[in-house]
Every structure is written in C-alpha cells, then in structure tokens.
Amino acid sequence: MAQVTQRLPTQPSGEDSPAGASIASDRVRRRTVQVGGLEVPILESGSGPLVLCLHGFPDHAASWVGLLDRLARQGYWAVAPAQRGYWPGGAAPDGSYRASATGQDALDLIEALGREQADLIGHDLGARAAYAAASLDATRVRKLVGMAVxxxxxxxxxxxxxxxxQRRSWYMFFFQTAMAEPAVELDDFAFIDRLWREWSPGYELPDAERSALKETLRGAGVLAETLGYYRQLFSPPADAATQTLEARASGAITxxxxxxxxxxxxxxxVELSDxxxxxxxxxxxxxxxxxxxxxxxxxxxxxxxxxxxGFLNN
Known part of the structure; x- marks a missing residue:
C-alpha cells in the first residue's frame, strides 16, 4: 500500500461541525491503495473495526471528513475511498459503472485493507454500491447503512x-445527451450548484467545500467518467456475465x-423508501x-x- 501523501488543511472541528468540513486533519489522512487495476485515493481516520463510507454524485470522498472523525473517536477505522472515475487516471478498467462493479470495488477494498469484513455506509450512488456489495457477498459486510437512495x-x-x-430525476435523463458534459462544466460548474440547491433546499455548501468538489470534477477525464454512471443506468448490459452479476447485485439483502x-x-x-x-x-x-x-x-x-x-454499536 502507498504511504500517506498529504494531510488535510487544519481547521476547528467538533461534533456539530458540518460533516464535509476540513477538520483537525492530523486525524484524517490521505493515501492511495492498490485495488484491482486502480490506485484508489482514500481518506482515513482512526483504528479498530473497519467502516467504509461511499460517496455519490455530485460529491466526493471529502464530504465524509466529519463523519470519519466522529467514527474514529468512537473506536472505528473509518475510510472514505474515491469511487471509480472520480480522479484522473481512475476510469473504470472494465468500463463499467454499474452497481455490480462499484459493489465489487467495496469488497475488493476491504480485502486490500487487510480485513475480512467491514461496515458499509453509502450515500446516493454510494448507497447503491453498498447495497450491491452486501448482495454480492453478505459475509464481507457486518452492517449496512444506506442514505438518500x-x-x-x-x-x-x-x-x-x-x-x-420523473421531474426530480430530470438530470438523469439529461445526462444521456451529448449536451450534458459542456452544460455541466459551463460557468464554473453552475449546473452542480443548481443540483445542490434543488436537492437540499435551505442548505448551502460552504465555499471551501464547494471549490474542492469542483476541483474534483474538473480533473482530467473525471466528468465524462462520472456521467457514465447515469449513461449505463437505464440500459441492460450486453454480455451475459454482467447480466448475471447485476442480478446478483440486486437481490435480497441479508x-x-x-x-x-x-x-x-x-x-x-422519501416515499420511495416505503x-x-x-x-x-x-x-x-x-x-x-x-x-x-x-x-x-x-x-x-x-x-x-x-x-x-447507535446502529453500529448495538
């Protein structure tokens, strides 16, 4: 495994601070881990039982920093990886952004970190990856937390x-078009600002965190890869092997x-979770x-x- 390469900027922290804020960063470290064919950037804090925090779109691993710190202070080894496609050179080796691929990434990261099992926390498309991981191999997942999807x-x-x-999901349909990439990039990613405003009314992402997110999406090739998650969402895989994996990744969760x-x-x-x-x-x-x-x-x-x-400790 690669060694620590950088520490996050130091700023005040506390249990009530926004979870995406850059906090007392001697407790949250960056490094890369070889997972399959990728050098995956991770943020990590603490030691103890492993908890993986999986981000969605339009987001990145840094939004977990506050939760990583809280988990670490409660005795966990909290790790937030970048999802495939979210860094230059991080394009999916097999071209897949389907649930079975991102779920397998989570399972492979558990192994790469030297553990047999982990708790999984996923938000948005990260929740989809967490569900898939639990469906693919329930023996590797102790407990599962899904959020927002x-x-x-x-x-x-x-x-x-x-x-x-359908109205709420308009962006998914727009991402199928050739206009999507230039539209998202236009005017310093004003499209991304719009999504955050619409999805979380009344909340404003702090400027530093907003700038860091846009830097992630601005990385070479990153935006095109992240849109791949949505461009593969509504079309079934062409090959039988992937079809079988996708069926396994969408089964009942134990x-x-x-x-x-x-x-x-x-x-x-919220009614979709009924x-x-x-x-x-x-x-x-x-x-x-x-x-x-x-x-x-x-x-x-x-x-x-x-x-x-409360759930993990019970």
Missing part, C-alpha cells in the same frame, strides 16, 4: 410511472440495515431525518452520526 424495484417503477419522481432519508429531499422522494423492508431479510430500520434534504449527512451531521453510531 432507496433499494428495491420501486425506484425503477417510479422512473417509469411516477411523474413527481445484512442488518439502517436506512436514512432526509424529509426534505428534493432529489429522491416498503423497503420487504427486501431486507435480517433486520431493517428506516429513519426519516427532519430538516434535511438529499445531503443529510452534511445538513444534520450530529443527528445522522448519532443514528449511525
């Missing part, structure tokens, strides 16, 4: 039949699971977090961390 057939049904969710959703999420309707318990076979709890939108771990960091730690 539900699991089960109701989501795909909503894209076909639910006018409200890992104890906590699901958190912001009450004011304007990206994914009935999720039907596909979780070993314990499931859903909590709707008040006064939070899509980026609930940033909007209500202490509340979200309290729920997560």
């Amino acid at each position: 539900p699991y089960g057939p109701q989501l795909r049904t909503a894209w076909l039949t639910n006018g409200d969710q 890992v104890p699971t906590l699901y958190l959703h912001g009450a004011d999420d304007n990206c994914m309707s 009935g999720m318990d039907a596909v979780f076979k070993n314990g499931f709890e859903r909590i709707v977090v008040p006064d939070a939108g899509h980026f609930l771990h940033l909007e209500q960091p202490k509340t979200v961390a309290d729920h997560i730690l």
Whole structure:
C-alpha cells in the first residue's frame, strides 16, 4: 500500500461541525491503495473495526471528513475511498459503472485493507454500491447503512410511472445527451450548484467545500467518467456475465440495515423508501431525518452520526 501523501488543511472541528468540513486533519489522512487495476485515493481516520463510507454524485470522498472523525473517536477505522472515475487516471478498467462493479470495488477494498469484513455506509450512488456489495457477498459486510437512495424495484417503477419522481430525476435523463458534459462544466460548474440547491433546499455548501468538489470534477477525464454512471443506468448490459452479476447485485439483502432519508429531499422522494423492508431479510430500520434534504449527512451531521453510531454499536 502507498504511504500517506498529504494531510488535510487544519481547521476547528467538533461534533456539530458540518460533516464535509476540513477538520483537525492530523486525524484524517490521505493515501492511495492498490485495488484491482486502480490506485484508489482514500481518506482515513482512526483504528479498530473497519467502516467504509461511499460517496455519490455530485460529491466526493471529502464530504465524509466529519463523519470519519466522529467514527474514529468512537473506536472505528473509518475510510472514505474515491469511487471509480472520480480522479484522473481512475476510469473504470472494465468500463463499467454499474452497481455490480462499484459493489465489487467495496469488497475488493476491504480485502486490500487487510480485513475480512467491514461496515458499509453509502450515500446516493454510494448507497447503491453498498447495497450491491452486501448482495454480492453478505459475509464481507457486518452492517449496512444506506442514505438518500432507496433499494428495491420501486425506484425503477417510479422512473417509469411516477411523474413527481420523473421531474426530480430530470438530470438523469439529461445526462444521456451529448449536451450534458459542456452544460455541466459551463460557468464554473453552475449546473452542480443548481443540483445542490434543488436537492437540499435551505442548505448551502460552504465555499471551501464547494471549490474542492469542483476541483474534483474538473480533473482530467473525471466528468465524462462520472456521467457514465447515469449513461449505463437505464440500459441492460450486453454480455451475459454482467447480466448475471447485476442480478446478483440486486437481490435480497441479508445484512442488518439502517436506512436514512432526509424529509426534505428534493432529489429522491422519501416515499420511495416505503416498503423497503420487504427486501431486507435480517433486520431493517428506516429513519426519516427532519430538516434535511438529499445531503443529510452534511445538513444534520450530529443527528445522522448519532443514528449511525447507535446502529453500529448495538
């Protein structure tokens, strides 16, 4: 494994500080880890049982910094990797941004870090990866936390039949077009600012964190790769082997699971998580977090961390 390459900028921290803030960074370190064919950048803090925090779009691993610190202070080894495609040179080696590929990445990272098992926390597309990992190999996942994107057939049904969710998911359909990449980049990624405003009404990402996120998306080749997640979302894989993997990655989950959703999420309707318990076979709890939108771990960091730690520690 590569050695620590850089520490995060030092700023004040505390349990009530935004989870994406740069905090007392002698506790949060950066390095890269060889995972499959990629040198994966990770942020990490603490020691003890392993917890992986998986980010979504439009986001990056740095939004987990506050939670990493909180987990570390509670005795966990908290690690937030960049998802495939989210750094220059990080394009998917097999070209896949499907759930089975990102779920396997999480399982491979557990092994690369020298552990047999980990807890998984996923937000947005990171939640999709966490669900897939638990479906692919439940023996490698002790507990599972999903946030902001539900699991089960109701989501795909909503894209076909639910006018409200179709409106919320307009960006997914726009990303299928050739206009998407230049439109997202225009005017210093004003498109990204718009998504954050719409998805988390009333919350404003601090300027430093906003700039850091845009630097991630500005990396060579990164935006085109991140759009690949959505460009593969609605089309079935052409080869039979990937079709089989995708079916395995979307099966019933036998890992104890906590699901958190912001009450004011304007990206994914909270109602889409109704009935999720039907596909979780070993314990499931859903909590709707008040006064939070899509980026609930940033909007209500202490509340979200309290729920997560209560679940992991039990």
